[in-house]
Amino acid sequence: MSHLKERKEKTCLNCQTEIIGRYCHVCGQENLEPKETVWHLVQHFFNDITHFDGKFFATLKYLLKKPGFLSLEYMRGRRMAYLNPVRMYVFTSAIFFIVLFSMSRPEKMARVMKEDQEETQKTTHSLADLRTDSARLQKKLAAADEEDKDDYRESLEKRNIEIAGIKKKYGDTAKQIFSNKGLDSILAAAYGDSLSRSNLSFVQSKKFRKAIRTYSKASAASATTENFNFLGVDIDYNTVGEYDSAEKTLPDSLRDGWLRRFIVRHGTVVKQEFEENQQLFTEHLLENIFHSFPKILWISLPIFALIMNILYYRHKQYYYVNHGIFAIHVYCATFIQLFLYMMLYALRNATTAQWLHIVIDLANFAIFLWMLIYLYKAMRGFYGQGRGKTFLKYFFICSLMFVINLVLLSTFLLISVFSV
Structure with a gap:
């Protein structure tokens, strides 16, 4: 019931019916004064x-x-x-x-996600760190079940190749600090040495092949290209044509499958649209998801x-x-x-x-x-x-x-x- 004052006239303002009581029995409108305040x-x-x-x-x-x-x-x-x-x-x-x-404002969440990503990308390794990790993986491999041994074996082999590459180039007491991309470059050099010696046995692991593919494509892309992540895939190209050219330089075994190729091509288009602004893209994406x-x-x-x-x-x-x-x-x-x-x-x-x-x-x-x-x-x-x-x-x-x-x-x- 409304708090407005009831009209003295007993005629409905809506349908002009004679009213008995407070409400019109024809249209149901309450018989109130039409003047209202805010x-x-x-x-x-x-x-x-x-x-x-x-x-x-x-x-x-x-x-x-x-x-x-x-x-x-x-x-x-x-x-x-x-x-x-x-x-x-x-x-x-x-x-x-x-x-x-x-x-949950998208712009705030996008900023936090960008800061976390930048912090992750700053991860660096020394030769001592790699040796410590190699020893850890060796212990994990020894204690692992049969179904987990292959993963630990692949990771250990990849670490040992990185250690061997650093020792070969910088010596056994190297003090340099290496980023993830730097370690990938060492794997790429090992890949080239393996091809020259026709020894392909150690390059068959998934982790090794993924690292080589990532480094090879990053090297083929423009040096000024900023990292752009799309559906968990790093987009390292300025144009779709640049990506296609990089694909052609790789052997068939290292080229992307149809799904990854579709994601990278669309991600490259999105990257061009947002002018390589990862945070702006993330804001739009989060806003769409929230709604x-x-x-x-x-x-x-x-x-x-x-x-x-x-x-x-x-x-x-x-x-x-x-x-x-x-x-x-x-x-x-x-x-x-x-x-x-x-x-x-x-x-x-x-x-x-x-x-x-x-x-x-x-x-x-x-x-x-x-x-x-x-x-x-x-x-x-x-x-x-x-x-x-x-x-x-x-x-x-x-x-x-x-x-x-x-x-x-x-x-x-x-x-x-x-x-x-």
Whole structure:
């Protein structure tokens, strides 16, 4: 009910019908004075979305404290006392994603990722470091199972070739520091020596061949080219033509496969578009991925309801719509719980009081545990099956939805990457 003053005239302003009471019995409009203030507009906004006159908080209480209760009430036709499920979903998801996007800004995440990548690329090795690592790998190889021995053997062989190359060029007491690219150049020199001696036995390992391919292509690319990473692949070329030329200089055994070739060619085009600005590309990519989350959940919701329909197909009193309402309530509860978790996390970062950190950590742990068992409790409350059957179905639906959401996320990730 609105807080505006009721009109004395008993004629509906909308359809001109004579009114008995406060509402028109023909069109349903409330007979109020048409003049409104800004505050009334604000009140209308919140009332229309959430029914803050009591419905929202009553719905919220039952949603969090009694999983499955609201879905059961809706199925029984008791709906006026609670907020409409669809409206609840729209409101809770909107608030959740607004907070999520504001707390996880793509530009900040891209900057952190770039700093981490630069720190990783600074990794250097001395001859002593390589010898220490070789000894470590030797011990790992001796203690490894048969299925793991090949990987350790390859890594050890690669390290020993690097050590031998450094000793040959700089001596047994070399003090130089070598980057990963510098070590690849040593492997490339060893590759050339092996070809000249027609001794190809030690160059067959995957790690060695990958290092040689990386170094050979980097050498063929322009010296002024900055590193650009695309789907985990370093793009070392300014143009697609430059990449094709580099491929032709390599033997067939070292050329890229069709998938890597497709990624590198598209990555080179993206690199040209963003003028070799890795951070700008990452910002656009993260922004696309973040805005894909609501779509993923919107797609997965009816799939979730369909799976519940299949799991409870013997219960003829439940229709697909009932499972859909149940899914909406579960998703709404998840949004609210994650919202609370994020708010507590933000409060923890904003304060330095150790006792408050402990309290917040305990509260977040409690929320996490409740999120884990919420679906199980909701299934028990709504469908009323025994604990054993409910737990098996709970485990199955969680596993299956994890795979489905992972597939959807991967699909939208690829769409985001190739649409940047």
